[in-house]
Amino acid sequence: MSKPYVLGIDIGGTNTVFGIVDARGQVLASDSIKTLKHASFDDYIEELHSGVERLLKAFDAEDKIYGIGIGAPNGNYYTGEIVKAPNLPWGPVVPLAEKVSKIFGGMPVAVTNDANAAALGEMTYGAARGMKDFIMITLGTGVGSGIVINGQLVYGHDGFAGELGHVIVKRNNGRVCGCGRTGCLETYCSATGVARTAREFLEIRTEPSALRDLQIEDITSKDVYDAAVAGDKLAKDIFEYTGTILGQAMADMVAFSSPQAIILFGGLAKSGDLLMRPLKEAFDKAVLPIFRGKTKILLSELKESDAAVLGASALGWEAKYRYEIPASNLPVVED
Amino acid sequence: MSKPYVLGIDIGGTNTVFGIVDARGQVLASDSIKTLKHASFDDYIEELHSGVERLLKAFDAEDKIYGIGIGAPNGNYYTGEIVKAPNLPWGPVVPLAEKVSKIFGGMPVAVTNDANAAALGEMTYGAARGMKDFIMITLGTGVGSGIVINGQLVYGHDGFAGELGHVIVKRNNGRVCGCGRTGCLETYCSATGVARTAREFLEIRTEPSALRDLQIEDITSKDVYDAAVAGDKLAKDIFEYTGTILGQAMADMVAFSSPQAIILFGGLAKSGDLLMRPLKEAFDKAVLPIFRGKTKILLSELKESDAAVLGASALGWEAKYRYEIPASNLPVVED
Numbered sequence: 001m002s003k004p005y006v007l008g009i010d011i012g013g014t015n016t017v018f019g020i021v022d023a024r025g026q027v028l029a030s031d032s033i034k035t036l037k038h039a040s041f042d043d044y045i046e047e048l049h050s051g052v053e054r055l056l057k058a059f060d061a062e063d064k065i066y067g068i069g070i071g072a073p074n075g076n077y078y079t080g081e082i083v084k085a086p087n088l089p090w091g092p093v094v095p096l097a098e099k100v101s102k103i104f105g106g107m108p109v110a111v112t113n114d115a116n117a118a119a120l121g122e123m124t125y126g127a128a129r130g131m132k133d134f135i136m137i138t139l140g141t142g143v144g145s146g147i148v149i150n151g152q153l154v155y156g157h158d159g160f161a162g163e164l165g166h167v168i169v170k171r172n173n174g175r176v177c178g179c180g181r182t183g184c185l186e187t188y189c190s191a192t193g194v195a196r197t198a199r200e201f202l203e204i205r206t207e208p209s210a211l212r213d214l215q216i217e218d219i220t221s222k223d224v225y226d227a228a229v230a231g232d233k234l235a236k237d238i239f240e241y242t243g244t245i246l247g248q249a250m251a252d253m254v255a256f257s258s259p260q261a262i263i264l265f266g267g268l269a270k271s272g273d274l275l276m277r278p279l280k281e282a283f284d285k286a287v288l289p290i291f292r293g294k295t296k297i298l299l300s301e302l303k304e305s306d307a308a309v310l311g312a313s314a315l316g317w318e319a320k321y322r323y324e325i326p327a328s329n330l331p332v333v334e335d
Numbered sequence: 336m337s338k339p340y341v342l343g344i345d346i347g348g349t350n351t352v353f354g355i356v357d358a359r360g361q362v363l364a365s366d367s368i369k370t371l372k373h374a375s376f377d378d379y380i381e382e383l384h385s386g387v388e389r390l391l392k393a394f395d396a397e398d399k400i401y402g403i404g405i406g407a408p409n410g411n412y413y414t415g416e417i418v419k420a421p422n423l424p425w426g427p428v429v430p431l432a433e434k435v436s437k438i439f440g441g442m443p444v445a446v447t448n449d450a451n452a453a454a455l456g457e458m459t460y461g462a463a464r465g466m467k468d469f470i471m472i473t474l475g476t477g478v479g480s481g482i483v484i485n486g487q488l489v490y491g492h493d494g495f496a497g498e499l500g501h502v503i504v505k506r507n508n509g510r511v512c513g514c515g516r517t518g519c520l521e522t523y524c525s526a527t528g529v530a531r532t533a534r535e536f537l538e539i540r541t542e543p544s545a546l547r548d549l550q551i552e553d554i555t556s557k558d559v560y561d562a563a564v565a566g567d568k569l570a571k572d573i574f575e576y577t578g579t580i581l582g583q584a585m586a587d588m589v590a591f592s593s594p595q596a597i598i599l600f601g602g603l604a605k606s607g608d609l610l611m612r613p614l615k616e617a618f619d620k621a622v623l624p625i626f627r628g629k630t631k632i633l634l635s636e637l638k639e640s641d642a643a644v645l646g647a648s649a650l651g652w653e654a655k656y657r658y659e660i661p662a663s664n665l666p667v668v669e670d
């Protein structure tokens with residue numbers, strides 16, 4: 001095969017990681033740049049291009065890239081744009097696929113959001129290999145999701161489907177969410193949500209806890225995890241609360257698409273039984289009887305450092321969009 | 336075309352309706368039998384077969400049927416069985432496709448549940464023509480749903496996906512549901528749910544209402560509708576309450592699959608602005624900003640008397656399962 005590799009690019013709020021990936025899902029080489037260094041999107045794309053070209057040259061892979069897959073916050077599969085991403089500085093709508101394809105000389109590019117990329121990675125190389133129906137839930141700073149039905153990622157009619165971090169888990173008196181509404185799943189079951197629960201519990205409850213030694217505004221989900229592992233009762237109750245809400249929300253997801261598995265990804269997913277025991281108990285109790293015992297709850301099998309690039313790269317194999325170089329800019333061919 | 340028709344069969348809790356349908360969705364002839372007349376499934380199938388044969392003979396269509404599509408409560412597309420249908424008397428698992436195909440001499444048969452059949456009918460002949468992503472919500476005695484993504488009905492890994500009547504709309508203190516849990520959408524937004532709301536409101540609230548002249552146990556959603564149309568404030572508030580809960584639940588469905596439209600079907604859907612105004616208001620307020628103003632809320636365009644048969648018949652065109660007649664039973668061919 002003359003073009004045996006794809007390029008995977010993961011645009012995160014802090015770093016943009018890119019890597020050369022082969023058909024077996026080996027990340028052969030990778031590097032990164034700072035996402036927020038440039039306020040101008042064109043400058044960012046220039047630096048990304050230089051970084052990638054350097055990597056390709058070092059790996060002697062300049063003519064061996066089949067396509068480019070990109071995972072980006074609020075990345076839209078249909079338009080190739082980033083639309084209203086809260087933590088990126090380049091304006092409300094950024095023509096990502098167009099600019100990347102253009103700077104790479106018309107290379108095929110496909111874009112989706114980060115959670116969809118993770119789901120694709122899991123289906124191609126991870127815990128969802130061979131599955132046609134599953135849901136990926138990413139538990140990071142927020143809660144994202146990628147839904148696969150009949151072996152296809154669900155994009156919806158507008159390319160934005162799969163926002164399960166924003167289903168409402170508390171109809172009344174719910175927490176304020178960054179999306180402008182209240183009671184969203186991600187205000188409870190993200191890393192940030194766990195920290196918010198800690199602050200709430202410390203204010204309302206009275207028993208002693210190692211967490212009381214910390215500055216209440218600075219508590220992170222990692223602090224809660226460490227305290228829980230050390231046996232702190234209040235910290236363990238925070239995980240109980242988080243897992244219960246997530247398990248109940250997952251039961252409703254099953255009523256929608258009856259997936260073979262729900263796969264959890266991200267820092268919180270690595271909390272072990274602290275999270276998984278209450279989560280599974282709540283899920284089993286809440287799921288509709290006709291689905292009981294059928295849906296597996298699994299952890300991602302991708303190395304977290306590789307997962308984002310792998311997921312994005314999986315999209316590179318099916319990339320179709322190409323920037324069309326205007327005829328006047330084409331090199332003149334001598335007769 | 337030698338086989339220009341399909342047979343659509345809709346197995347309801349009261350009647351089983353069947354009809355001969357052409358490729359343009361014309362119901363050319365139809366008839367029905369009583370579903371619950373026979374405690375034995377084989378006896379039921381015999382009577383269904385006789386009824387259909389009579390219809391086919393009268394219409395001179397005996398050799399013109401391409402396939403049979405059946406919508407049935409808890410009908411499973413993958414197995415062709417009816418599984419644990421609460422209101423049917425034939426046992427926990429009924430091999431519907433097998434028995435029907437067998438009695439019709441090996442005719443191809445496909446089975447799905449009634450709400451999925453309605454969605455297929457709507458996509459093939461109704462308000463969802465040309466749509467690849469929509470959700471059908473059936474508001475009857477219960478609440479059912481059929482979900483279409485990428486132009487395909489969502490069956491899930493086990494054939495039972497699309498149980499949106501059983502997403503939880505009240506986590507605390509919710510109404511008891513026939514499924515054994517509490518707080519399901521269908522306990523509030525079905526015809527039965529509206530009647531339950533009426534009983535609750537009449538007990539808790541104190542203002543006068545025409546509904547107080549009725550026996551409280553006998554109140555139906557039709558009574559509530561009639562009172563509301565006549566201007567009864569309490570009856571109108573019951574629709575306000577129902578529409579608000581349904582609109583909020585629909586906003587969560589959009590976060591899952593971002594459909595082009597949600598289509599409402601069934602008696603309650605014909606309540607006009609009484610239901611639709613509060614429903615749309617609640618939906619617009621509850622939907623995630625990124626989806627705001629994008630999802631249409633439509634009413635079914637199928638005649639209710641034809642819809643079930645049409646929906647089932649749409650499945651007949653893609654029916655694949657055939658009962659294989661054992662070789663020993665095949666007619667002996669003379670050399």
